[in-house]
Amino acid sequence: MSQPSPPYQVGREKIREFATAIGERSPMCHDVVAARAAGHPDLVAPPTFTVVFTMPRIEALLREPAFGWRFEGTVHGGQTIEFHRPICAGDELITTVEVKNLTIRAGTHMLTLRCESSDQFGKPVCATEALLLSQADGDTV
Amino acid sequence: MTTYAEGDELPPLRVTLNRTDLVRYAAASGDLNPIHWSDRVAQQVELPGVVAHGMLTMALAGRMVTTWLADPAAVRSYQVRFTRPVPVPDVVDGVDDPGGAVIELSGTLRSVEMVNGVRTGRVDIKATFEGKTVLGRASAVVSLPH
Numbered sequence: 001m002s003q004p005s006p007p008y009q010v011g012r013e014k015i016r017e018f019a020t021a022i023g024e025r026s027p028m029c030h031d032v033v034a035a036r037a038a039g040h041p042d043l044v045a046p047p048t049f050t051v052v053f054t055m056p057r058i059e060a061l062l063r064e065p066a067f068g069w070r071f072e073g074t075v076h077g078g079q080t081i082e083f084h085r086p087i088c089a090g091d092e093l094i095t096t097v098e099v100k101n102l103t104i105r106a107g108t109h110m111l112t113l114r115c116e117s118s119d120q121f122g123k124p125v126c127a128t129e130a131l132l133l134s135q136a137d138g139d140t141v
Numbered sequence: 142m143t144t145y146a147e148g149d150e151l152p153p154l155r156v157t158l159n160r161t162d163l164v165r166y167a168a169a170s171g172d173l174n175p176i177h178w179s180d181r182v183a184q185q186v187e188l189p190g191v192v193a194h195g196m197l198t199m200a201l202a203g204r205m206v207t208t209w210l211a212d213p214a215a216v217r218s219y220q221v222r223f224t225r226p227v228p229v230p231d232v233v234d235g236v237d238d239p240g241g242a243v244i245e246l247s248g249t250l251r252s253v254e255m256v257n258g259v260r261t262g263r264v265d266i267k268a269t270f271e272g273k274t275v276l277g278r279a280s281a282v283v284s285l286p287h
Contacts, residue, residue, distance in 0.1 A: 021169035022200040086214035
């Protein structure tokens with residue numbers, strides 16, 4: 001398990017930028033009044049916003065020389081996202097990363113990394129699992 | 142008024158991606174992997190050229206679901222496999238190819254059950270590019286409107 005990350009502060013403009021980039025036009029992602037009218041404390045992040053604060057943790061882990069992973073050429077094979085509650089602007093998320101599974105199949109390393117994120121009150125917010133694939137060293141295709 | 146009954150088809154979504162969309166997503170997501178913006182690097186790893194971020198395709202399919210529910214907060218869990226890359230054509234004379242890469246998204250409300258007093262549905266998702274599946278085993282568990 002990695003050291004917990006420094007807090008990631010979920011900002012309104014980052015939610016709007018992300019929602020715009022995926023074409024999500026829900027007022028709850030753009031308009032604070034609409035988000036509050038729907039019962040949320042602030043703007044709501046689209047579900048796959050989790051990439052924004054988990055990917056830097058994953059990349060840092062994979063680039064650690066001691067971890068021994070070939071970062072270049074890594075392929076994203078699959079992704080799961082689970083929510084305890086929606087992510088909202090104002091959240092300060094602390095994320096830990098752990099290796100859930102590592103296997104080699106047909107010369108390919110298959111690594112599953114699990115990220116768990118909690119808010120500034122210590123309450124769990126979401127958990128994600130990324131399946132990452134990389135050619136095993138010394139093997140040829 | 143949608144009733145969200147078992148077997149319902151979601152309104153399908155057809156999205157055309159161009160290089161500008163990938164750059165915008167790269168900046169918004171923080172995923173700066175050069176296979177999403179450099180043909181040369183993409184070809185070094187035996188891709189035909191720049192490909193869309195898998196997480197962008199996942200996000201677009203998620204958007205189909207949240208638009209249908211009119212609620213971006215309704216998703217409880219969401220999972221996909223990335224089964225095939227989506228190549229996105231280069232700009233021509235500085236202008237995005239109007240054809241772009243067309244992703245077709247559809248979904249079905251497969252099952253409905255009560256979970257802790259909340260009407261909860263499982264949505265099976267299909268995503269294709271040029272008729273071939275790009276998201277495998279794609280499904281979301283969502284809270285349904287009352």
